Amino acid sequence: MEKISFVIPCYRSEATLPGVVREIQDTMKTMEAYTYEIILINDCSPDDTFGTIRRLCGENENITGINLSKNFGQHSA
Numbered sequence: 001m002e003k004i005s006f007v008i009p010c011y012r013s014e015a016t017l018p019g020v021v022r023e024i025q026d027t028m029k030t031m032e033a034y035t036y037e038i039i040l041i042n043d044c045s046p047d048d049t050f051g052t053i054r055r056l057c058g059e060n061e062n063i064t065g066i067n068l069s070k071n072f073g074q075h076s077a
Contacts, residue, residue: 004028004036011071014047021056021063038063044071 006024010017021038028036040063042050053065 002034004031004034006036006038007041008038009041009043010049010053011043011045012047012049013045014049014052017049017052017056021060025060036062039066040064041066042068044068 008020013020017040021040024036024038028034038060040053040056042053042065050065050067053063053067057063057065
């Protein structure tokens with residue numbers, strides 16, 4: 001079984017992350033030949049993006065959260 005990795009830099013994404021993750025999960029349910037992981041990278045967001053990431057990680061073992069100590073920008077994140 002092949003694995004698909006979604007790496008998503010996050011900045012001010014507290015409100016939108018649950019919907020993005022749900023959309024990925026719904027799509028992956030239709031692709032039974034694949035497993036997946038979602039890596040959410042908080043780029044030192046000033047809102048509670050990392051709190052949302054931590055909650056999503058607790059709800060799904062396929063999600064990993066990374067919290068950067070300063071804002072590195074989308075491409076570096």
